[in-house]
Amino acid sequence: AQRVTQPEKLLSVFKGAPVELKCNYSYSGSPELFWYVQYSRQRLQLLLRHISRESIKGFTADLNKGETSFHLKKPFAQEEDSAMYYCALMSDNNDMRFGAGTRLTVKP
Amino acid sequence: GAGVSQSPRYKVAKRGQDVALRCDPISGHVSLFWYQQALGQGPEFLTYFQNEAQLDKSGLPSDRFFAERPEGSVSTLKIQRTQQEDSAVYLCASSLTPGSEYRFYEQYFGPGTRLTVT
Numbered sequence: 001a002q003r004v005t006q007p008e009k010l011l012s013v014f015k016g017a018p019v020e021l022k023c024n025y026s027y028s029g030s031p032e033l034f035w036y037v038q039y040s041r042q043r044l045q046l047l048l049r050h051i052s053r054e055s056i057k058g059f060t061a062d063l064n065k066g067e068t069s070f071h072l073k074k075p076f077a078q079e080e081d082s083a084m085y086y087c088a089l090m091s092d093n094n095d096m097r098f099g100a101g102t103r104l105t106v107k108p
Numbered sequence: 109g110a111g112v113s114q115s116p117r118y119k120v121a122k123r124g125q126d127v128a129l130r131c132d133p134i135s136g137h138v139s140l141f142w143y144q145q146a147l148g149q150g151p152e153f154l155t156y157f158q159n160e161a162q163l164d165k166s167g168l169p170s171d172r173f174f175a176e177r178p179e180g181s182v183s184t185l186k187i188q189r190t191q192q193e194d195s196a197v198y199l200c201a202s203s204l205t206p207g208s209e210y211r212f213y214e215q216y217f218g219p220g221t222r223l224t225v226t
Contacts, residue, residue, distance in 0.1 A: 098150035
């Protein structure tokens with residue numbers, strides 16, 4: 001069975017500082033990994049997925065199969081980045097598993 | 109366009125009551141997922157439909173939980189004889205059927221139903 005671990009429940013940085021939200025996974029198959037975000041009083045929404053190798057709102061995430069990690073990074077955090085971030089893994093049979101989430105606070 | 113909708117948004121039930129939670133997916137989305145999110149936790153997978161077929165129900169915590177999607181669109185999650193540990197936010201998500209070579213599985217989430225069992 002797959003498992004997703006986000007070791008930090010809370011992360012606080014100052015505006016303009018780099019930010020990294022950690023995600024580690026365990027899965028024996030070929031994983032599809034995602035980052036979802038939930039802003040205050042909004043619904044959960046997709047931020048980015050590893051297969052697209054895209055940068056969304058300045059965030060990037062690289063899949064490291066050797067370290068089984070998919071950390072989310074942004075070089076210069078903005079106050080509007082404050083939100084809950086969830087790392088998720090989709091298995092071969094469409095079973096999506098989420099991590100417990102990291103609450104990011106970007107202070108002015 | 110319209111997103112995923114869920115009703116009711118809030119439900120308070122007395123222990124032992126049955127509840128039914130509704131999900132209206134995005135029109136044309138074939139796949140539908142139910143999740144349970146306890147306070148301070150990430151969403152936990154409950155079950156998955158492709159059209160009307162329930163392909164995976166491994167996440168349902170007990171036989172008190174039952175989900176259906178009889179016509180391949182609207183889905184209902186039913187919880188019988190509710191217990192206090194059932195208190196959580198129940199999220200529904202829908203996605204396009206897997207078809208692209210990149211397994212484009214973006215899920216679009218509803219606002220959730222917050223269930224409180226007293």
